[in-house]
């Protein structure tokens with residue numbers, strides 16, 4: 402069928418298989434162009450491997466370090482006239498390219514928070530790889546059901562006070578004020594349950610208990626800090642509480658021994674999850690403009706390839722032990738320019754003050770639309786299989 406984007410709210414309900422494949426290939430080509438990294442892990446588990454930072458890390462592990470990768474994803478195949486999710490097409494493409502390049506790549510599809518998926522993953526590790534030497538934890542999820550059957554839903558709210566600032570309505574490209582209300586204690590607890598470190602620790606404990614992880618393996622999870630304007634919404638908001646917990650978990654995992662656990666603080670980028678945060682998309686479109694003009698803009702693949710090649714295994718951290726992939730975003734010259742544009746920005750100067758085109762382009766590319774060399778008017782088969790799930 403001919404597949405066109407259908408955007409509802411913050412997501413696109415269709416995805417394009419050939420487009421996703423072309424964009425995965427672009428990412429692989431980027432990593433290949435950076436050259437090979439020696440001495441990086443060779444058996445890598447990526448939890449949340451189908452989109453955004455997780456996918457980019459999987460591609461970096463495989464194509465920079467030559468690693469065998471197992472990806473845990475939570476995606477849907479096509480059914481009837483519905484396309485598969487973008488993560489499904491990305492994973493199918495990644496496995497196909499990996500096979501052509503002689504790289505081991507297998508996938509487990511299901512809820513990474515569940516015990517069942519942990520057990521299935523561990524079974525696969527033991528059968529095919531024996532043990533993993535690196536675990537990447539890159540989940541961004543709206544909810545989690547814990548082992549006792551309780552469902553927790555995360556919220557993107559402030560803590561303590563309401564916060565009013567500018568936001569962009571991406572449907573009609575207008576800038577308006579938005580007031581974000583504070584989360585209740587219950588909502589904060591739920592957000593920490595979903596996006597904090599508890600499940601990351603469950604994964605590491607389960608891998609250790611099954612003797613499926615090498616001694617001294619590296620594990621990494623992702624966080625964000627950002628500038629003052631985003632703090633009430635992010636670093637000091639409900640999601641920030643969860644990220645604080647993630648950071649404490651990293652320290653605990655390292656203290657418990659057996660693994661070296663890191664938090665990598667990544668750059669703000671358009672992904673399926675960041676699109677849903679109030680205020681942040683406007684900040685991102687200004688940031689894109691400034692960083693592109695300064696020639697220091699990076700996407701997920703540039704970020705994760707740089708982390709893999711230069712920082713994670715060399716232990717390059719800040720004073721608190723965090724890997725700072727937001728180093729370029731947080732440079733003074735970048736932030737002072739962003740701040741100036743932020744104070745001035747309004748609907749009538751969006752074109753000169755923000756890279757809205759870049760924002761929209763990246764958003765559509767998440768779902769495989771807008772890739773070079775793909776004819777979007779052509780009939781395409783939406784039914785694509787992930788080789789290891791056949």
Ligand code: NAD
Nearest residue numbers: 449451452453454475513541542623624625667669670672
């Ligand atoms: P994303 O939405 O692109 O990717 C999230 C991945 O998690 C997807 O592959 C999704 O399918 C998977 N997933 C969600 N629920 C799952 C489940 N129950 N089981 C298995 N897989 C599941 O998001 P992202 O932006 O790449 O976020 C990844 C991490 O990076 C998050 O911790 C996020 O906070 C962090 N981060 C993001 C940004 C940003 O600007 N996007 C910046 C810094 C840090």
